[in-house]
Amino acid sequence: MNPDAHTLWRAPMWALSVLLACLGMLGPFAIDTYLPAFNGIAEAVNATPLEMQQTLSVYLVGFAVMSLFHGALSDSFGRRPVVLWGVAVFALASVGCALSQTIGQLVFFRLLQGLSTGAGIVVSRAVIRDMFPPADAQRVMSQVTLFFGIAPAIAPLIGGFLYVHADWHAIFWFLALIGVALWFANWRLLPETLHVSARQPLNLRHLLRGYWQLGGSARFLLLALASGIPFNGMFLYVLASPVFLGDHLGLGPTDFFWFFLCTIGGIMGGAWWSGRLAGRLPPQRQVRRGFRIMVAVSLLNVAANALFPAQAWWALPIIGLFSFGWALMVPVVTLMVLDLVPERRGMASSVHSFISSAANALVAGVLVPLVMHSTLALAWTSAGMLGIGLAAWLAVRPRLGLPGGA
Numbered sequence: 001m002n003p004d005a006h007t008l009w010r011a012p013m014w015a016l017s018v019l020l021a022c023l024g025m026l027g028p029f030a031i032d033t034y035l036p037a038f039n040g041i042a043e044a045v046n047a048t049p050l051e052m053q054q055t056l057s058v059y060l061v062g063f064a065v066m067s068l069f070h071g072a073l074s075d076s077f078g079r080r081p082v083v084l085w086g087v088a089v090f091a092l093a094s095v096g097c098a099l100s101q102t103i104g105q106l107v108f109f110r111l112l113q114g115l116s117t118g119a120g121i122v123v124s125r126a127v128i129r130d131m132f133p134p135a136d137a138q139r140v141m142s143q144v145t146l147f148f149g150i151a152p153a154i155a156p157l158i159g160g161f162l163y164v165h166a167d168w169h170a171i172f173w174f175l176a177l178i179g180v181a182l183w184f185a186n187w188r189l190l191p192e193t194l195h196v197s198a199r200q201p202l203n204l205r206h207l208l209r210g211y212w213q214l215g216g217s218a219r220f221l222l223l224a225l226a227s228g229i230p231f232n233g234m235f236l237y238v239l240a241s242p243v244f245l246g247d248h249l250g251l252g253p254t255d256f257f258w259f260f261l262c263t264i265g266g267i268m269g270g271a272w273w274s275g276r277l278a279g280r281l282p283p284q285r286q287v288r289r290g291f292r293i294m295v296a297v298s299l300l301n302v303a304a305n306a307l308f309p310a311q312a313w314w315a316l317p318i319i320g321l322f323s324f325g326w327a328l329m330v331p332v333v334t335l336m337v338l339d340l341v342p343e344r345r346g347m348a349s350s351v352h353s354f355i356s357s358a359a360n361a362l363v364a365g366v367l368v369p370l371v372m373h374s375t376l377a378l379a380w381t382s383a384g385m386l387g388i389g390l391a392a393w394l395a396v397r398p399r400l401g402l403p404g405g406a
Helices: 013-024 026-032 035-044 049-077 079-099 103-131 134-148 150-165 168-189 204-215 218-228 231-239 241-248 257-277 283-307 312-340 342-371 375-400
Strands: none
Touching (some): 013 103, 013 134, 013 168, 026 049, 026 150, 026 168, 035 049, 035 168, 049 079, 049 103, 049 342, 079 103, 079 168, 103 312, 103 342, 134 257, 134 312, 150 257, 218 231, 218 342, 231 241, 231 257, 231 312, 231 342, 231 375, 257 312, 283 312, 283 375, 312 375, 342 375
8 A cells, every 4th residue: 555645635535436437437338338339330341240249359359468568567657657548549549440441440449449448447456455455445446346337337328329310430439538538537636656665667577577476376366267257247248238139138229228227237236235345244255245146146047048038127137136246246356366466466457357358358259159149058158157256266265364154
């Protein structure tokens, strides 16, 4: 924690949470806003469904690869410059998407968006731990998750409206405007939270030593899997939403917001509860509650899809409940990840995001095309993602020295 933290931000805690949440929302906003126009974009640029799927995949690959470096760079140069450069490149890449005339151009600028947008979510986590002790950090992390949920809830509604009343280019112009506004907000408000004494030298040997340290830590890797992989149990539905919502559930582009309303409503509810429990309930018990909810919901999801034709009135709330369980436990596990290496929190956040983003890219590029045409296959795949995360948590729990009965 920065010893001068109390002098860096004198406004209410929720105001910093909003600012950091806006940084974190760039990633999901860059995905959720254009999904309602997915089929329309494909027709406009003469792209196949597989080619359009790659606009998601390359974004996630770019996000994953650059996530390895955003945090490490912020450990050396400071949090603020990395955030400002990342947001600026995102805005320019959004302009490129808006001006794209071919699928190749769109894929290129989507890759550039992915390479830049991770700066927000990676560095914002490090900022939280720079500024707050553990219990307060959990509350702020939960508030960030809570506020962060507002943007993706309205993103598909905005995207559908812009697509229907203007065209798909307007969606990316809108993202460019968000990038510009967010750059000015952070330029004016975001303090430099990395203390001078905590800065790490930027050289290849030092970076490789840090990556080797994290990559060789079983506790770090298992915690990263426990927090990141279950997210894909929900996220695969986001990636498959053009087929899942349009073909399986029969929803139109302007109806997509119901799906995101349920999903983000679950995230916001879980994050709110997580913040309420901070300092009142041992962290490991809170994680266990989150996993219990997700296991119960996953079993219900598989059974319902095996027995009945999928319908929006029950399929969407189930995904929302899964999101609730994930948001209940993820602030706790994320802070556990960062506190394993307090001297390299930026790098830890980077590697953590890389693992999660690599899993997202794998799901987007490989699993979703294989399973999106069957609601039962989607349900089983979601349960499988949860199973990986649960196995990782059960494996790492004894290594953390947590009480057996807690």
